[in-house]
Amino acid sequence: MKPVCQLVFEYIDALEVGDFVTRRGLIKYVFDNLNKDATFSYRDGASDNSIDNYRRTFQRNNILAPSNGSGTYMKIHKIPDGVTYAELDKRDWRNPIIPKGAGSIFDLI
Numbered sequence: 001m002k003p004v005c006q007l008v009f010e011y012i013d014a015l016e017v018g019d020f021v022t023r024r025g026l027i028k029y030v031f032d033n034l035n036k037d038a039t040f041s042y043r044d045g046a047s048d049n050s051i052d053n054y055r056r057t058f059q060r061n062n063i064l065a066p067s068n069g070s071g072t073y074m075k076i077h078k079i080p081d082g083v084t085y086a087e088l089d090k091r092d093w094r095n096p097i098i099p100k101g102a103g104s105i106f107d108l109i
Contacts (some may be wrong), residue, residue, distance in 0.1 A: 001035045008054040009085045012063065015075045021064070023071035027051050057085070060092035 002010075007030045015021060030051055051061070058064045064073040079088075079100045091097055 002033070004030055004034075004050060005054050005085050007033050008058075009079075012055075012058050012075065017075055017078055019075050020067060021073050021075065022069075023052070023055070023073075026055060038072060054085070055093050059091050061088050061096040062098040063088075090104050 009024065011026055011029045012021065027048055055064065058079075059066070059073065063075065063077050063079055065076045066072070067074050080097055083097055088097060
């Protein structure tokens with residue numbers, strides 16, 4: 001059984017740089033891939049808010065950037081090899097994996 005954060009990580013990692021992801025698509029992917037036999041408390045951890053928090057960690061690490069539509073994001077950097085979600089979460093505010101000046105959505109357009 002995969003944790004929700006691992007499902008979010010897999011989904012974003014599978015995207016190519018320049019691909020768009022929607023909030024709705026991410027939430028659908030997580031719920032579609034949860035173990036259907038999981039206990040209620042495990043499934044409850046997959047609320048829309050928790051999925052949004054995981055997604056924001058990728059945004060703060062300059063891997064995703066908001067696009068021009070509400071709930072739409074573009075992958076602007078590849079997740080570095082060997083980086084775990086825990087490392088992204090630990091570094092997201094003060095020392096992001098990919099520095100903020102390393103590129104933007106406009107570099108891909």
